[in-house]
Amino acid sequence: AQSVAQPEDQVNVAEGNPLTVKCTYSVSGNPYLFWYVQYPNRGLQFLLKYITGDNLVKGSYGFEAEFNKSQTSFHLKKPSALVSDSALYFCAVRDLRAGNMLTFGGGTRLMVKP
Amino acid sequence: DAGVIQSPRHEVTEMGQEVTLRCKPISGHDYLFWYRQTMMRGLELLIYFNNNVPIDDSGMPEDRFSAKMPNALFSTLKIQPSEPRDSAVYFCASSSSRGAEAFFGQGTRLTVV
Numbered sequence: 001a002q003s004v005a006q007p008e009d010q011v012n013v014a015e016g017n018p019l020t021v022k023c024t025y026s027v028s029g030n031p032y033l034f035w036y037v038q039y040p041n042r043g044l045q046f047l048l049k050y051i052t053g054d055n056l057v058k059g060s061y062g063f064e065a066e067f068n069k070s071q072t073s074f075h076l077k078k079p080s081a082l083v084s085d086s087a088l089y090f091c092a093v094r095d096l097r098a099g100n101m102l103t104f105g106g107g108t109r110l111m112v113k114p
Numbered sequence: 115d116a117g118v119i120q121s122p123r124h125e126v127t128e129m130g131q132e133v134t135l136r137c138k139p140i141s142g143h144d145y146l147f148w149y150r151q152t153m154m155r156g157l158e159l160l161i162y163f164n165n166n167v168p169i170d171d172s173g174m175p176e177d178r179f180s181a182k183m184p185n186a187l188f189s190t191l192k193i194q195p196s197e198p199r200d201s202a203v204y205f206c207a208s209s210s211s212r213g214a215e216a217f218f219g220q221g222t223r224l225t226v227v
Contacts (some may be wrong), residue, residue, distance in 0.1 A: 032214045034214075034215055034216075036218075042220065042221075043118075043205060043218035043219055043220045043221050044157075044205070044207075044218040045218070046215045046216075046217065049214060049215050051214060090157065094214060096211070096214070099169055099170060100145060100164065100169075100211065101159065101162060101169075101170060102147055102159070102162070102207070102209070102216050103159065104149075104156070104157045104159075106156045106157075107156055107157065
């Protein structure tokens with residue numbers, strides 16, 4: 001069975017500082033990995049994905065994520081955080097050879113303070 | 115495309131009543147997912163469909179929950195009878211097998227009193 005772990009319930013960072021939101025995964029085959037963001041009272045918005053190729057993927061709003069196969073991780077990063085980045089972030093995995101189910105982690109709340 | 119459309123946005127109902135949540139996926143998408151979000155349990159996958167066929171419904175909490183997808187344009191999630199512990203935000207999402215990422219609707223906030 002596939003699974004996703006986000007070890008931090010909350011990440012606090014000062015505006016202008018770099019941020020990292022951690023994610024590790026477990027799948028039987030080759031993973032498709034995703035990051036989503038959720039603002040209050042809204043649905044989840046797609047940020048970026050890794051399917052194949054370059055381990056560093058770039059997405060919306062200046063976010064990027066690094067795929068590390070040996071560590072089974074897919075951490076979300078941004079060089080300089082904005083207060084408006086404060087939201088709930090979800091990591092997700094999909095194994096196209098195992099039914100194509102889309103499984104989410106528990107979410108990490110990012111708080112960026114001015 | 116208008117994206118994934120869910121209705122209603124908010125639903126307040128009394129315990130024991132039947133509740134039906136609706137979802138219109140993005141045209142051309144062949145996967146549809148139903149999720150439930152609560153503070154306690156986070157985002158849970160309830161059921162998902164491929165080409166209108168249910169693939170995995172192991173996340174459906176009880177027999178009170180049922181989901182259908184009569185065609186590629188429409189899906190419903192029904193709770194009968196509803197209970198206060200069903201109160202949550204229910205999301206529908208769709209994707210194509212080529213694109214891989216799923217797109218979410220705005221959700222239905224269900225309150226059972």
